[in-house]
Amino acid sequence: MxxxxxxxxxxxxxxxxxxxxxxxxxxxxxxxxxxxxGCSETSGGCLAPLNTLWPTASAAVSDIAWWKSxxxxxxxxxxxxxxxxxxxxxxxxxxxxxxxxxxxxxxxxxxxxxxxxxxxxxxxxxxxxxxxxxxxxxxxxxxxxxxxxxxxxxxxxxxxxxxxxxxxxxxxxxxxxxxxxxxxxxxxxxxxxxxxxxxxxxxxxxxxxxxxxxxxxxxxxxxxxxxxxxxxxxxxxxxxxxxxxxxxxxxxxxxxxxxxxxxxxxxxxxxxxxxxxxxxxxxxxxxxxxxxxxxxQVELGPAYTAAITAVNLLGYYIFRAANGEKNDFRNGRNPKNLKYMTTERGSKLLITGWWGRSRHPNYMGDLLMALAWSLPTGFSTPVTYFYVTYFLVLLIHRQRRDDENCEKKYGKDWHKYCEIVPYRIFPYVY
Incomplete structure (x- = not known):
């Protein structure tokens, strides 16, 4: 039992x-x-010509030597x-x-x-x-x-x-x-x-x-x-x-x-x-x-280097500040005197600070950093932006999983919280 x-x-x-x-x-x-x-020297670039992708891939997977390689x-x-x-x-x-x-x-x-x-x-x-x-x-x-x-x-x-x-x-x-x-x-x-x-x-x-x-x-x-x-x-x-x-x-x-x-x-x-x-x-x-x-190889120069660095630092600041507020609050500290609501279960949910701007502000910081990692590659191919695109999909899926779990856990209190903090990741956007 x-x-x-x-x-x-x-x-x-x-x-x-x-x-x-x-x-x-x-x-x-x-x-x-x-x-x-699809993005290497062996394939002839990034992205390889579209008209060669299927013939090349088909020839490779049908060759036992390719599998062994x-x-x-x-x-x-x-x-x-x-x-x-x-x-x-x-x-x-x-x-x-x-x-x-x-x-x-x-x-x-x-x-x-x-x-x-x-x-x-x-x-x-x-x-x-x-x-x-x-x-x-x-x-x-x-x-x-x-x-x-x-x-x-x-x-x-x-x-x-x-x-x-x-x-x-x-x-x-x-x-x-x-x-x-x-x-x-x-x-x-x-x-x-x-x-x-x-x-x-x-x-x-x-x-x-x-x-x-x-x-x-x-x-x-x-x-x-x-x-x-x-x-x-x-x-x-x-x-x-x-x-x-x-x-x-x-x-x-x-x-x-x-x-x-x-x-x-x-x-x-x-x-x-x-x-x-x-x-x-x-x-x-x-x-x-x-x-x-x-x-x-890409040479950025001082101006682009500074701009991309600023994007990364902004993302890190949001990520670390949001997680700092959450960790302090979970450990019984509230140095910023942030406001919160108390659920019927006795749990407390932050409704000001970074967690009052969106329900997952740390994800926003993560995504800005991911963008900064791709920007140094320039804009000659979309493939190097695969990570930030994938990461956006992953975090939206994770946010939805988390919201579903919170709805089961808090019930009507969660709906009340969502009215107070309506944005999921990006304030005024999503």
Missing amino acids: VATNLNPPTKGYEFLGPPGAFLITVGVPTMTYALYF LFDKDAFLLYLAWYAYTLLTWLILPGDWVDGVVMRDGNKKQYKINAFSTFLLTMGIVSGYIYRFGPQSFTFIYEKWVGFVTASLLMSIFQAAACYAGSFAPGKLLALGGNTGNPIYDFYIGRELNPSIGSFDLKSFNEIRPGLMLWVLIDISMVCEQAVRRGGIPTDSIILVLLFQLFYVVDCLYNEPAILTTMDITTDGFGFMLAVGDLTWVPFIYSLQARYLVFN
């Missing part, structure tokens, strides 16, 4: 149910490869070594143990916080390596790009399959949205809430370690590749992309405890959706702009 109460069958679907889950499971790897083969043994072994390194540093580097939120079984998981120190160690090692052996020694990620993508996909599939199989063991706490009984959907969305081995929590580990840190290493490899081609000095555009994305990652790692209250950690199960998102999509899609600038 207890297990039934804790793990009720999921009654509804997201992502259009099993057909949608299957299409996304196939579509994410397909899109990752397509963004490389997706796997690179050296890249696979290097990727496994990288994942093992991040796991080892989690284990041996010191860090505080922080409580997560109370789960519905009444327990709290503890999470080891040492991602920032892991990143500092990694940057020290990489910097020393490049200083000793030169930038040409760190161009291997660019050269073996497809192999690294395949390695990360294989790791994602392996983890998702292992966690799905392990979720049927007795005593597992399942995600409320991942217990439908349909294997395609549950494999994708994630059946078990917190797959763990002892004190090691796989979901939170993947969230900000192997993929997020690899994203920066990829950017550094792109800068090294461009510097080698130019004989020493990379362009201001690729440096700007590196600095923006480096700053974003450093901020996330430094504020590691903040992820413990996100929907990914508290609500979603760990399945293929999170595995492939963390390990493949983040490092290899988010670094598209840096990879593009290797072979399509």
Whole structure:
């Protein structure tokens, strides 16, 4: 009876149910490869001529040699070594143990916080390596790009399959949205809430370690590749992309405890959706702009550099200020004396400050930063703006999921709150 109460069958679907889950499971790897083969030196540019896309793609997928070329043994072994390194540093580097939120079984998981120190160690090692052996020694990620993508996909599939199989063991706490009984959907969305081995929590580990840190290493490899081609000095555009994305990652790692209250950690199960998102999509899609600038070099000049920097700083200010207000309020502090409404459940919802301007002001800041990462590539192709476009769709979907959950949780109080704060992300727009 207890297990039934804790793990009720999921009654509804997201992502259009099993057909949608299957299409996304196939579509994410397909899109990752397509963004490389459709925007690279090997394809002749970005975007390749439309009249050649289908004949080229059809010829490739019908050739067994092309399929074999997706796997690179050296890249696979290097990727496994990288994942093992991040796991080892989690284990041996010191860090505080922080409580997560109370789960519905009444327990709290503890999470080891040492991602920032892991990143500092990694940057020290990489910097020393490049200083000793030169930038040409760190161009291997660019050269073996497809192999690294395949390695990360294989790791994602392996983890998702292992966690799905392990979720049927007795005593597992399942995600409320991942217990439908349909294997395609549950494999994708994630059946078990917190797959763990002892004190090691796989979901939170993947969230900000192997993929997020690899994203920066990829950017550094792109800068090294461009510097080698130019004989020493990379362009201001690729440096700007590196600095923006480096700053974003450093901020996330430094504020590691903040992820413990996100929907990914508290609500979603760990399945293929999170595995492939963390390990493949983040490092290899988010670094598209840096990879593009290797072979399509753009010189911005001081004026454009300053303008793009201003967009990024504005986005970061909104993102950090909004999250700061929320975190202060959740922890019982209200230094700005912000107004709030109290629901019948006793919960308090902010209605002034950034959270009075829209229901998700942090998303607005995130999107401005995403735009700033694409602007250094110029306007010769729409492909380098794929990330900000995708991110807009993702955040709107996430906002709608959050609003639906809040409506179930707060009922008529949520409708009252929406009248006070009518805009969802962008004030006066949406």
